[in-house]
Amino acid sequence: MAAQTSGSGTELAATGLDETGGLHIDPMHQFEIHSLANISLGDLNADFTNSSLWMVVTVIVASLIMLLPAARLVPGRMQSIAEIAYEFVANMMRSTIGEGARPFFPFVFTLFMFILVANMLGMIPYSFTVTSHLSVTLGLALAVFILATVVGFVKHGFGYLKLFVPSGVPVVLLPLLTVIEVISYFTRPISLSVRLFANMLAGHTMLKVFGGFVVGLGVLAGWLPLAAMVGITGLEFLVSFLQAYVFAVLTCIYLNDAINLHH
């Protein structure tokens, strides 16, 4: 979207001026993916992109948060963050799934920390928001979807298909309701991924647009959008956290359906 074809165009976009010297604002520029190292596996394009780079950074930062603090009886700041994160996810899983949640804790916790750290890193100016791309969030959501489905069939065999057959409805409506249930089951990975991606994309675009207003209106009237920016930035931090949380909660709910087999 809004891709610059000429090399000079991208450079000018970075400086904020276009060829005629007017203000040029490209809020979608931040989402562009460019290759940092060309790798190909057969016919497959497996380039190391800026997105890959920030995924690696995300994993490193999340690992440092969890592994670096020394385990003291009285926790320091970093250890507190690690402990709060652990307890937050553990409590969430206990209250949504119950005792069967134990084996899935590493999966949900990794997912939560990856999304949270990726969202938070995205709030740093000039960084890249990994979760603002549908391909990334759909990959995560499909992992959840496949895991939940596999767990459901392993635990209940073909009895898992009972999930699609609502109980206590007239026989006439049963086929229709089963079709609806099946569709709603396949909606899961899509709504899971679209929610995260759309929130991050919209939020970051809005930040850039308002940033453009500040520059465009200048010293005279730029203060108003600047004040709005402060509020929106705070909101974006909230959204960054909430989206990670919602993703993890829905993962728990889907796993709960698979483990305990009831709606």
Added chain:
Amino acid sequence: MTEERRDPPEDGKSDFAQRLEAARAAIRAKEAAPKRGRSAYDFGIRVATEMAVAVAVGFGIGWYLDEWLGTRPWMMLLLLPIGAAAGIMNVMRAARIEAARQAAEMRPTETNGTNRDKSVKR
């Protein structure tokens, strides 16, 4: 709440084991109690996308079935409302889970008899 259990052991257990057991029971009880204090905001986002995406998925499935069976536009017309129905059902289901969770949260405070009115309004 473990302080009053300081009296010497009588049933063969040591004082320490008794207190340890009491403390563990208290922790278990605390963990079993549902947590409160989540915003309605995250729930709002969840429900809104749930609705929109279900319609889109119904449309998409219909579109590809038409492509496959050559029945344009009939499968699309059939599956679009079914997708919408799935969306409404997802929203209702999510709302039911949320209501159950909130009801569970209200229970401990209701014993005080003070929060009753608030819980009804929400």
